[in-house]
Amino acid sequence: MRFSSTPDLFSLQEQFHCIADEMDQKQPTETRREALLRLCQVPPSDVMAGESWSQLRISLMDALADDDELISQTALSFHAKMFAGMYYHPYNRTMFVLPQLFYRSPSA
Secondary structure, eight states, X not given: OOOOSSXXXXXXXXXXXXXXXXXXXXXXXXXXXXXXXXXTTSOHHHHHHSTTHHHHHHHHHHHHTOSXXXXXXXXXXXXXXXXXXXXXXXXXXXXXXXHHHHOOOTTO
């Protein structure tokens, strides 16, 4: 699946949902790699505004600690792009995400 240059909102949300499912830790490494690389084609501001953000956020945090170096480095790069472009996001959204990147509750 590739992102078209001008996807409609429904199509983009559908693609985010599919990527979120494919990034689940239960998926094979290659599937998670491909999903993360597709996600990196989209501006982080669009990803954070999507309906699947809560699921993607969890998958991105899991990807940071993944044993696969390509997945963990790609996730780190995506997070760097997200914070580098934080002027695109409302201040409160960015400040909400930042602590969650560094803290995981014991039940997670």
